[in-house]
Amino acid sequence: MSMIGLYVPGTSPGHRLPAGAKLLALLAVVTAIVAAANLWVALAAVLAALLLHPLCGLGPRAAARTLRPLLPFLAVIAAFQVLAGDGPAAARVCAQLAAAVLLSGLVTMTTRVSEMLALFERLARPLRFAGVRPERVALLLALTIRSIPMAASAWRASREAYIARGLRGRPHLMVVPVIVGLIRSAEAMGEALTARGID
Incomplete structure (x- = not known):
């Protein structure tokens, strides 16, 4: 475990990738998701992030732990967008945020804090x-x-x-x-x- 208790030890490909490569990939993917501004792209990214968890030796509980603190914010954002009369935007923004948080959590759980600080x-x-x-x-x-x-x-x-x-x-x-x-x-x-x- 890391000092913040998020790093999950393992030998998966995700764990073996350098911290720099993971952060660069995260930046590129999240930028692409936001730039696409498409609900289906965002939902595909969420699905991909969920599928990557088992490949990195992380179970569904890890994904649930990552998303749980975000749920109140998603609820507020969705309610605001729906009240503004833009239901599709609510779904798209929530999916984009969920994808970004899941992918960020994946990087955090497969990267030691010492590696991140050295980077x-x-x-x-x-x-x-x-x-x-x-x-x-x-x-x-x-x-x-x-x-x-x-x-x-x-x-x-x-x-x-x-x-x-x-x-x-x-x-x-x-x-x-x-x-x-x-x-x-x-x-x-x-x-x-x-x-x-x-x-």
Whole structure:
């Protein structure tokens, strides 16, 4: 597992492909899906993404886990488009988003975080002439990625405390503890970086 718990170890062709090739293919495919602006193309991309999961050693649960957080957004987008009187556009946009997210999830689950960071560090090397330090870019990305599970963990802890206190119907009470938890984590991370001489 990676530090964000998304990487699924394996030896499939998807796992063996270099991170750069996967990201380039992802960019090309998603651009083509959006440029086509066609419902059937988007649906074909969704089907292809679902079929690629077993080829990469990932089951249907992995695809469902990837799509689940997107469902509320798809519902809002679909409702807005339908209310605007454009049902076909609602279906097309939702299919495009689902395809893009499924393909992105596939790349994430078959690529180690260390490979991804090394790739971004290499891509940032030409920016040295502008005073950008590639290793700092990689560090920034690593910290950003690390913040995702930290935020999820803070939210989980706040929700468990909320339920344990028997509170119901006032979810806004969870916001302040989450923010406090994230600030404490950020302070601890800053102190750790300072202790290692990273300013």
